[in-house]
Amino acid sequence: MNQSVYNQVRDYFDNVTLTKYQDTDTHSVYMTYIKCLLNNVHRYIMVFVPRDVFFKGHNRRLQELEWTSLHTRSLPTKYKDICTSSYRPKQVAPHNQPIHLETRDNSKTVYKCASLPLRVTLLHKEYDMFEYAREGNLCAALETYNTIIELI
DSSP states (O other), X not given: OHHHHHHHXXXXXXXXXXXXXXXXXXXXXEXXXXXXXXXXXXXXXXXXXXXXXXXXXXXXXXXXXXXXXXXXXXXXXXXXSSEEEOOOOOOSTTTTOEEEEEEEOSSEEEEEESSSSXXXXXXXXXXXXXXXXXXXXXXXXXXXXXXEEEEO
């Protein structure tokens, strides 16, 4: 089942190239900067994989990374020395899988995807517990760029 999730996410993001940014005790973090038309917005796709042997700065395609967590994030920092990528968002099946509210609090809303083994967390920009709806779909969640997707 995980392979079908990896394939779906790879296809959604047009198999972007990511650069190894850092290692933690347990994970390696890969990032790519996503081009957008807003000058003051820095959008990134980040994936966390079990710690690997590659050096910082190593590039890999999304299809090569067996991530446990994938983030689409808007951050105030412009990171240097990572790949720049682009993709065309998709609003059609299988990328528009429905997601349903699991929990919410002031900082985040957590959804479960009924048809895929995913937990989708949307981080609130402001501490408004009702910033996001009870129902949605996977592609809309990814495009908020305040998203954490975890395999469950």
